[in-house]
Structures are given as C-alpha cells and as structure tokens.
Amino acid sequence: MPSERNFLEPPGSANEIRFDETGGHWVLFAPGRTARPNDFKAQKAAAAPDCSRDSCPFCPGREGETPPEVASLRDNESVPDSPGWRIRVVPNKYPALNRPTAPLFSTAAEESGPSRAGLGIHEVVIDGPDHDRDWADLPVDHLGEVLALSRDRLRIIEKDPSIAYIQLFKNKGGEAGASLCHPHTQILALPVVPGQVAAEAAFMVRRGISAGACFACRFIADEEPGPRLVWAGREFVALAPFASRFSYETHILPRRHAASFSDISDGEIIPLARTMREVLRRLRVSAGDPSYHLVLRQAPVLRTGDENDQHVSRFVHWRFEILPVLGAVAGFEWGTGCFINPVLPEQAAASLRRS
C-alpha cells in the first residue's frame, strides 16, 4: 500500500520510485521526462529520433544547451562547457531520477515500504564530437576512451553509499527508443536493486555454491569451441546465448572473472573496445544495421563484505549484452516474460562469424 504521506500529496513533478508488491519490481516515475525531444506524440507518430545537426544539443558549440559537464576528455587547453572536447559527461537534462544534493544514505535507510523519493544519478556520456559516428565507427582508441571514462564515472558513483545498482546502457536508433541521434551512452544509478538484477544474482550465487565455481567462467570455456561463438579475443569472448531472447542477441564477456564492470583494468579497455566494435560492425552487415540496446549486466554495488557479498563477488560475472530490435516485444512477452525468437543463436552466430 502507498504510504499515507504519498497518498495524500497532490500529483506533482517530483520523481518517485515505487515497488510493486505483487510483481516484485521497482518502477521509476519521472513526470518531467515527457518534455523530452521525443515525447509521446512524436513516439506515436514514428519512432524517429531528432537527427538534425542544426538543433543538436550534443554537437560542439552548443555546450550551453546541456547541464554543466561533470567530466570530459579534452585535446587542448579548452575550458569546461566549451568546444575542444573528445568526450563529455553531463547530467541528463530530463533525468529519470533527481540528483541528490547530499548523500541519500539517511533517506534511503529511513524510508521503508513501497515508495521512496526518486533520487539517484542519471548522466549522459556524449561519445564524441562527431554527430554521426557511433561505437561501430569510432576508432578503437576513441571507443576505449569512452569505455574508460564510463568506468571511471562508475567508480566515482559507486562510492556514494546510497547507490545500490548502476546501469550503463545505450539506445541506438529510433526503434530502440533513442530520442537524439548524436551518439551517446547513459548511466543511471539507482538507490534500489532492480528485481531482475537481484533475481539473477541470487540464481548465479545458488548455482555457484552448488558447483563450487562461477557458472559463466565454465560456460565461456564450454561455448568457445561450439556453434554459438561469435568472436574470440585473448581478454574477451562474444557469444550468441544458448537461449537468446532476441534475434542476433550477442553477449560480450571478460575471460577474467569479475562481478562489476568498474573492476576492468586499463589493459583490458582496448581489447574490450576492439571486441565491441567488431561485434557491432558484424551485426550491421548480418542484420541490416538494426537499432539496438546495449546494456551492462553486473552485480549490485557491494558494500559490506559479508558472506552474501563474497558469494556475489565470486559467482556473478559481468557482461555487456547487445540486444538488436528486429521485432516487437508484444503481448505474449509482456504477459509471461518468455520470448519468441525466430532466429536460432547458432544461425545468428554463423552469420556474424562470416560477416
């Protein structure tokens, strides 16, 4: 039941997080986001992001149209919020969660029950100054800088004691929900652990305890010689999952076990960039340049070092998932959480290996 305080408050524009006690999932309510460039009306008319250079707030020269940057990589002596950057990180102008003005710890701890203030961190990584070059087109070194800067943001954000989970993701293309074409990646840090993340971590811990080893580490070794391998490097492997939910779904996993992306070393950044670019380029050739979601899957932020944290650290294995949008998620999927996929992962992997 909603708390009385929230129940009696008039509807406003404040963000709020609510827990569905029948389904076990959290929902972020962000009334301000309907003012985004791609609002309901535009989404209904067509899944077309705003691709105009003339009004792009992420292009060099329009730094004043975003909130002030929180990090950047710059080539020269240029000052923050002016041209001369290679990568910029700015707070999201239409955040799903409001940035707290102080650490959330006391608020989060005091507020039990199914509703809490919609506080968290929502940042945008503007991948580069070029309006048209997305991850598949960026030079490996530049993509490596995007990945390293994103990792550094995650390392900073996870120090905030109120943050329980950090999601790094990219929506590429209108069918994937992108509201702006200029290549960008997003970071959304939550004060709660989403239900699906918590359930997967618990599942991997149960499997790990019974097998005495991380399932994903064994899985990589088992899958590599098989028909679902997409690409193999010394540090990373790309695989079509045995039970892919989406056509051409591809996962990129580190060979070195770690539960969180923020654990990636400097030496692993360029190999990851190379793998990522390779997979995205092959996807473009094999599947006709589809829109896609790119999502990080990792462990919740670990704080206590207790037995459960130790298990999560040992048995959850971070990965990136590339989820092409080649069909609609429709009634059956929403009703059951079970997906219908017309392309077997063995077919998808064979095509991606050839591309």
Ligand SMILES: [Zn+2]
């Ligand atoms: Zn632009």
Ligand SMILES: [Zn+2]
């Ligand atoms: Zn592992």
